[in-house]
Amino acid sequence: MKYDRAFFDRGIDRNGTDCLKWDLREARPEGAVPLWVADMDFACAEEIGEALRRRADHPCYGYTVTTEEDASAFCDFVARRHGLQVTPAETALLPCVVTGLKAVVNTYTHPGDPVAILTPVYGPFTASIELNGRKAVRVPLVRDQEDRFQIDLERLEQAFRDGARLFLLCSPHNPLSRVWRREELEQLLSLCRRYHVVVASDEIHAEFVFKPNSFVSVLSLTGPEDMAVSLMSASKTFNIAGLQQAVMISRNPDVLRALKRYLEAVGAMSGNLFALKGTRAAYRYGDAWLDGLMDYLAGNLRLLQEGVRELLPRARLTPVEGTYLAWLDLSAYAGDCSTLASLLREQGVVLTGGTFFGPEGEGCMRLNFGCPAAQLQEGLRRMAAALSR
Ligand SMILES: Cc1ncc(COP(=O)(O)O)c(C=O)c1O
Structure with a gap:
């Protein structure tokens, strides 16, 4: 299989597959272009499908053991892609990344304790804290002159000084498309060490980094004495979240x-x-698909930048360093997310409202460009029709 532009242009009909992004009627009215939930509209690598079909062909689906190969496939993958040396003994499998966030919250804090997060951030960060009776301490990221978001270290330190002993980091950051630089991570980690703060780094978007940026895992900056954990998954990387x-x-x-x-x-x-x-096949045989995908996404990012410039001149697009998610400040068109969402829905396009990521996201929307270029362009055209009135 050749994972070229034509492969990703082709997309895939996901209607009627119980797909959250396409089939959830409350979220996506019939016929609307879905640019919301972080799931891509591309067929996954044929190598993954083959592995699943081969196993499905065997008629016994009994209890299954996790083997050393499951950990090794992951360790080899991160060594190949990031030069990151990890041993199987340093890893453990779990059902999903959000389960990991909740595990960290429950293991390292007590009910009522404060937990620091950099906001706006992927909604389940706050939910993982609050559903477990802890207190989310929001440290807002600060937008600079280029619309890039920066960490307010003083405010984070204040949160630690005020008692937060757990810090949940999103790296790369969803929804603000930031890829944290080595120096930024070093500053964060040194603060955590000073205040004995446990750090959990959600690195699920690690593969989605656009040049000249590069991904740095907290794992490459921490040792056995550090209270740090990284959470990763093939789910975003290879589009196998299900x-x-x-x-x-x-x-x-x-x-x-x-x-x-x-x-x-x-x-x-x-x-x-x-x-x-599926995960083992992805890590072992998915590189060609992933390389093709990244080239394709880089092309979509250019289309998005041009489209926003031409069709939505009053929008502020945060520079996309990583993820396939773009943060758009649309407050010049309408001041609140619910008005923006209904204007967009009327024209048949669905994005994620900025307030899903916290109150700081009011007036902003997150756009998922992990889809065929034609779908992205149609979405942008409908956004322009909705907002340029
Ligand atoms: C930053 C981040 N973490 C976690 C998840 C969800 O991961 P999982 O399905 O493994 O819980 C997402 C999905 O969008 C995400 O963007």
Whole structure:
């Protein structure tokens, strides 16, 4: 299979597959272009489908063991793609990244405790804290003159000084498309060390980084003495979120042990037969698909930048360093997300409202450009029709 432009242009009909992005009628009215939930409208790598079909052809679907190969496939993948050395002993599987966030919250804080986050941020960060009775301490990211968001270190330090002993980091950052630089991460980690703060870095978007930016994992900056854990998954990388499997990695054996103990206690263990098979195939044989995808997404990003410039001149597009998600300040068109969303829906296009990521997102929308270029262009055309009135 050739994973060229034509492959990704072709897209795939996802209607009627119980697909969250396409089939959830409350969110996407019939005929609307979905540019919302972070899931891509491309067929996944044929190598993954083959592995799943091969296993499905065997008629027994009994209890399945997780083997060393599951961890090795991941370790080899991150070594190949990022030069990151991880050993199987430093990893553990879990059902999904958000489960990992909740495990960290429950393991390292008590009800009522403050937990620091950089906002706006992927909604389940706040939910993972608040659903467990903890207090989310929001440290707003600050927009600079180029519309890029920067960390307010003083305010983060204040949150630590005020008692936050857990920090949930989104790296690369969803929804603000930031790829944190090595120096920024070093500053964050040194603050965490100074205040004995545990850091959990959600690195699910690690593969989606556009040149000249490059991904730096907290794993390359931490050792066995650090209270740090990284959460990764093939789900975003290879568009297999429905399989539900993730991996947590820590240089610190005590951290890994504590998190595994929590997951065991609540019964959130991994080991789904198809998740294991699909993920292993993705990490072992998915590189050609992923390379093709990244070239394609870079092209979509250019289309998006041009489209916004020409069709939505009053929009402010945050520079996209990573992820396939773009943050658009549309407040010059309408001041609040619910008005923006209904204007867009009327013209048949659906984005994610900025307030899903926190109150700081009012007047902004997140656009998912992980789709065939024609779909993106149609979405932009409809956005212009909705807003340029
Ligand atoms: C930053 C981030 N973390 C986690 C998730 C969800 O991951 P999972 O399905 O593994 O819980 C998403 C999905 O959009 C995400 O953007």
